[in-house]
Amino acid sequence: xxxxxxxxxxxxxxxxxxxxxxxxxxxxxxxxxxxxxxxxxxxxxxxxxxxxxxxxxxxxxxxxxxxxxxxxxxxxxxxxxxxxxxxxxxxxxxxxxxxxxxxxxxxxxxxxxxxxxxxxxxxxxxxxxxxxxxxxxxxxxxxxxxxxxxxxxxxxxxxxxxxxxxxxxxxxxxxxxxxxxxxxxxxxxxxxxxxxxxxxxxxxxxxxxxxxxxxxxxxxxxxxxxxxxxxxxxxxxxxxxxxxxxxxxxxxxxxxxxxxxxxxxxxxxxxxxxxxxxxxxxxxxxxxxxxxxxxxxxxxxxxxxxxxxxxxxxxxxxxxxxxxxxx
Amino acid sequence: xxxxxxxxxxxxxxxxxxxxxxxxxxxxxxxxxxxxxxxxxxxxxxxxxxxxxxxxxxxxxxxxxxxxxxxxxxxxxxxxxxxxxxxxxxxxxxxxxxxxxxxxxxxxxxxxxxxxxxxxxxxxxxxxxxxxxxxxxxxxxxxxxxxxxxxxxxxxxxxxxxxxxxxxxxxxxxxxxxxxxxxxxxxxxxxxxxxxxxxxxxxxxxxxxxxxxxxxxxxxxxxxxxxxxxxxxxxxxxxxxxxxxxxxxxxxxxxxxxxxxxxxxxxxxxxxxxxxxxxxxxxxxxxxxxxxxxxxxxxxxxxxxxxxxxxxxxxxxxxxxxx
Amino acid sequence: xxxxxxxxxxxxxxxxxxxxxxxxxxxxxxxxxxxxxxxxxxxxxxxxxxxxxxxxxxxxxxxxxxxxxxxxxxxxxxxxxxxxxxxxxxxxxxxxxxxxxxxxxxxxxxxxxxxxxxxxxxxxxxxxxxxxxxxxxxxxxxxxxxxxxxxxxxxxxxxxxxxxxxxxxxxxxxxxxxxxxxxxxxxxxxxxxxxxxxxxxxxxxxxxxxxxxxxxxxxxxxxxxxxxxxxxxxxxxxxxxxxxxxxxxxxxxxxxxxxxxxxxxxxxxxxxxxxxxxxxxxxxxxxxxxxxxx
Numbered sequence: 001x002x003x004x005x006x007x008x009x010x011x012x013x014x015x016x017x018x019x020x021x022x023x024x025x026x027x028x029x030x031x032x033x034x035x036x037x038x039x040x041x042x043x044x045x046x047x048x049x050x051x052x053x054x055x056x057x058x059x060x061x062x063x064x065x066x067x068x069x070x071x072x073x074x075x076x077x078x079x080x081x082x083x084x085x086x087x088x089x090x091x092x093x094x095x096x097x098x099x100x101x102x103x104x105x106x107x108x109x110x111x112x113x114x115x116x117x118x119x120x121x122x123x124x125x126x127x128x129x130x131x132x133x134x135x136x137x138x139x140x141x142x143x144x145x146x147x148x149x150x151x152x153x154x155x156x157x158x159x160x161x162x163x164x165x166x167x168x169x170x171x172x173x174x175x176x177x178x179x180x181x182x183x184x185x186x187x188x189x190x191x192x193x194x195x196x197x198x199x200x201x202x203x204x205x206x207x208x209x210x211x212x213x214x215x216x217x218x219x220x221x222x223x224x225x226x227x228x229x230x231x232x233x234x235x236x237x238x239x240x241x242x243x244x245x246x247x248x249x250x251x252x253x254x255x256x257x258x259x260x261x262x263x264x265x266x267x268x269x270x271x272x273x274x275x276x277x278x279x280x281x282x283x284x285x286x287x288x289x290x291x292x293x294x295x296x297x298x299x300x301x302x303x304x305x306x307x308x309x310x311x312x313x314x315x316x317x318x319x320x321x322x323x324x325x326x327x
Numbered sequence: 328x329x330x331x332x333x334x335x336x337x338x339x340x341x342x343x344x345x346x347x348x349x350x351x352x353x354x355x356x357x358x359x360x361x362x363x364x365x366x367x368x369x370x371x372x373x374x375x376x377x378x379x380x381x382x383x384x385x386x387x388x389x390x391x392x393x394x395x396x397x398x399x400x401x402x403x404x405x406x407x408x409x410x411x412x413x414x415x416x417x418x419x420x421x422x423x424x425x426x427x428x429x430x431x432x433x434x435x436x437x438x439x440x441x442x443x444x445x446x447x448x449x450x451x452x453x454x455x456x457x458x459x460x461x462x463x464x465x466x467x468x469x470x471x472x473x474x475x476x477x478x479x480x481x482x483x484x485x486x487x488x489x490x491x492x493x494x495x496x497x498x499x500x501x502x503x504x505x506x507x508x509x510x511x512x513x514x515x516x517x518x519x520x521x522x523x524x525x526x527x528x529x530x531x532x533x534x535x536x537x538x539x540x541x542x543x544x545x546x547x548x549x550x551x552x553x554x555x556x557x558x559x560x561x562x563x564x565x566x567x568x569x570x571x572x573x574x575x576x577x578x579x580x581x582x583x584x585x586x587x588x589x590x591x592x593x594x595x596x597x598x599x600x601x602x603x604x605x606x607x608x609x610x611x612x613x614x615x616x617x618x619x620x621x622x623x624x625x626x627x628x629x630x631x632x633x634x635x636x637x638x639x640x641x642x643x644x645x646x647x648x649x650x
Numbered sequence: 651x652x653x654x655x656x657x658x659x660x661x662x663x664x665x666x667x668x669x670x671x672x673x674x675x676x677x678x679x680x681x682x683x684x685x686x687x688x689x690x691x692x693x694x695x696x697x698x699x700x701x702x703x704x705x706x707x708x709x710x711x712x713x714x715x716x717x718x719x720x721x722x723x724x725x726x727x728x729x730x731x732x733x734x735x736x737x738x739x740x741x742x743x744x745x746x747x748x749x750x751x752x753x754x755x756x757x758x759x760x761x762x763x764x765x766x767x768x769x770x771x772x773x774x775x776x777x778x779x780x781x782x783x784x785x786x787x788x789x790x791x792x793x794x795x796x797x798x799x800x801x802x803x804x805x806x807x808x809x810x811x812x813x814x815x816x817x818x819x820x821x822x823x824x825x826x827x828x829x830x831x832x833x834x835x836x837x838x839x840x841x842x843x844x845x846x847x848x849x850x851x852x853x854x855x856x857x858x859x860x861x862x863x864x865x866x867x868x869x870x871x872x873x874x875x876x877x878x879x880x881x882x883x884x885x886x887x888x889x890x891x892x893x894x895x896x897x898x899x900x901x902x903x904x905x906x907x908x909x910x911x912x913x914x915x916x917x918x919x920x921x922x923x924x925x926x927x928x929x930x931x932x933x934x935x936x937x938x939x940x941x942x943x944x
Contacts, residue, residue, distance in 0.1 A: 042513035042515060057836060076845075078844050079844040079847070087840075088841075089836075089837070091833040096834065097837060100856075101855055107834075114841040114843050114847075116842070160841075163841070164841055179370055179371060179540065180581065180584050181584060181598050183584075184584045188595055207514075208514065209543075209585070209586040246515060247514060247515065249518075250515040251514055252517075252521065252543030254546045256570030257546070257567075258546070258547065258548070259546070260518075260525060261518040261547060262518055264515035264519075267485075267486075
């Protein structure tokens with residue numbers, strides 16, 4: 001049993017007058033404690049929606065999500081079930097993830113109280129511990145969010161999530177709003193915390209370079225589906241899905257050689273109207289007939305990796321992890 | 328060496344603040360050659376954008392600008408505002424991180440491009456539309472004629488940036504200034520824009536001033552790179568010089584902070600501390616408080632920007648990475 | 651005072667933190683507003699000391715133009731207008747404050763409840779009620795209420811409160827909805843806070859500011875509404891000195907310009923003062939206010 005498991009998760013958005021749009025169209029993931037799983041994809045792939053569904057901020061329209069064996073139910077009016085409080089989230093925007101009118105010490109203390117993870121009265125000490133854990137001095141507790149930089153605020157948000165003594169944290173683009181220096185600091189912090197506290201981290205990002213550096217395993221998402229999943233280095237050295245290849249080839253190299261990264265033809269289709277068959281086929285340089293008619297399932301490949309591409313059909317091993325019900 | 332298209336000397340920019348003026352650009356020189364991509368690199372607050380805004384006359388009221396900016400045989404900084412704006416709009420065009428800074432959300436693309444063209448070049452409506460189509464084709468917008476009738480919100484972020492570039496090119500400028508043009512874009516879209524800028528430079532004889540903090544993007548197309556820190560240029564040279572043979576500790580720090588393909592899973596190296604605010608500049612070398620190689624002199628003397636190799640300039644008294 | 655710096659498009663502007671006032675000397679309008687408002691408050695409090703005569707005393711000659719003994723002149727009954735203007739402050743200011751407070755509390759609460767129960771019948775009911783009130787011009791509705799309840803200052807206050815609460819409700823509702831979607835509110839929900847607790851501890855403290863701004867700006871309107879109803883004879887009843895009623899008197903005696911003008915000036919300065927203060931308060935509470943330059 002993994003710490004966080006997603007089975008065939010679909011998340012729909014309803015719009016008046018048109019058929020519901022599947023922002024997430026059947027995703028399965030498993031995350032263990034102490035491991036960092038990177039979820040990469042570009043705008044419109046549904047990764048943020050997936051993140052919200054994983055913690056229960058939005059409901060799923062199909063499929064299931066389990067945290068430590070228990071189903072993750074979407075938030076309603078009542079307080080979140082105590083068993084789920086150990087599944088936490090860190091958001092993208094460090095400027096809106098903290099209450100601007102309260103001191104951060106108060107906010108972290110409130111987090112401890114809410115999650116009932118601290119003995120009454122010992123909160124001050126615990127707040128100081130948490131702040132130090134994320135690399136801030138305890139005196140920071142007396143200041144307001146606007147007195148901190150973006151990188152520091154993100155660390156405070158992490159401290160707040162840690163107050164609940166989580167076993168899994170979902171991070172939705174936590175580094176995107178930060179400058180290079182802050183990115184490096186927070187990325188290092190996350191790796192350290194995962195090891196130190198045996199935390200499972202689901203790190204959602206569009207920045208492949210950082211994910212490569214930080215994650216143990218990477219899943220690539222396109223238009224609501226996972227197209228490839230593998231250990232980080234295996235994905236980088238030998239991507240199996242054309243979209244993964246395109247992403248990797250599009251990353252510029254800071255090596256002074258004037259290497260021009262490759263672009264990708266076409267535009268991301270409207271999720272309300274996905275292409276038939278393989279969702280990537282209109283933009284794929286290797287597409288052939290089958291790609292337009294049948295949507296490839298995530299095929300299991302040698303080396304504990306998966307890819308959803310008909311080109312890989314020959315190498316597929318064993319039972320396929322996810323059969324595609326609807327093309 | 329041919330005559331530079333833009334020759335900036337001793338540029339100094341002071342912005343009004345609650346406590347007097349803060350110097351955000353402090354004695355900067357650079358030269359942009361024809362058909363060259365000139366990269367201006369640095370973190371936010373380094374003065375890289377301000378230096379360009381000063382030349383174009385786009386600073387807020389109360390700003391003080393000193394120095395010279397020679398363009399087309401005239402010093403832009405000595406021209407009266409109206410003349411400078413005329414030149415700025417026509418000969419030196421700018422695109423920003425958010426294409427919606429250049430595009431009006433309520434007018435269709437055709438309207439915007441044509442207005443621009445007619446205003447600056449005095450073409451007839453039919454001629455302007457033709458030109459607008461040409462421009463959209465130049466930046467590889469599919470179906471240019473149809474695009475003329477659509478609105479900015481109907482295009483994706485990458486397309487909008489292309490349209491903004493087309494709008495900037497409408498009057499055939501000598502220089503295109505791109506301020507963080509790809510920062511807000513996905514990586515595949517970014518690659519498209521980078522390739523577009525490279526192609527424009529090669530095919531249209533355009534010079535590009537590329538302002539960005541992303542050294543990867545810089546490395547892809549810049550011919551020359553100047554590294555800005557706290558209002559000064561600390562290192563300048565060809566792309567190979569600055570990225571492969573970086574000699575300033577700050578440049579090295581920036582390069583080391585990037586995730587390295589070879590060094591996966593080791594901690595990313597971040598430069599300790601944060602850049603100083605213009606109101607509280609350190610004495611001597613402005614980078615010294617964060618520098619691992621500083622000596623006592625670094626705190627007292629301001630290092631001048633000097634040649635350390637052919638066309639490679641460095642502002643560092645210690646020069647710890649001398650070959 | 652620490653200020654963060656951000657880039658906005660092509661020009662850097664400084665973002666002021668919430669709850670940070672620009673130094674007072676850089677806001678001349680606010681200073682003027684505060685000075686005038688404070689002046690009127692003091693006048694109201696110390697009316698007996700400031701006013702030379704009893705406002706109801708009919709001792710003087712009627713229709714005296716302004717002189718040393720009666721700096722604002724006298725009215726039809728020989729009452730000193732300066733004293734009546736001074737005592738008028740005792741009517742307009744406290745009542746306006748009272749009715750805006752009522753509207754703020756009632757409207758703010760109803761709006762917050764509507765937002766919390768968004769899209770349920772509660773929300774629908776409250777918002778349709780608000781729409782109903784909005785459909786009428788304020789003065790007309792107030793007139794109707796007073797007509798039903800009877801004349802007098804007490805009923806006028808009730809009438810104007812009824813007319814004023816919907817704007818607070820609308821703003822409160824929209825704030826609850828927008829702030830309720832902020833990430834820090836979600837964070838507290840994920841940590842185990844119920845909707846209600848999140849509303850009370852995270853959302854409500856953040857809506858108080860904008861509502862206060864609205865209230866301050868509404869003070870001016872309230873004073874004017876009060877004056878208008880009194881002008882029409884429905885509010886303050888004789889012999890109460892109230893600015894609106896005094897302006898009404900003035901309209902009957904145009905050739906004696908002083909009868910109505912000074913009361914009108916008093917209204918004008920008081921309303922202006924509160925508007926200036928309200929504008930500055932809006933800066934204080936809006937964390938995204940930007941300004942360029944000093």
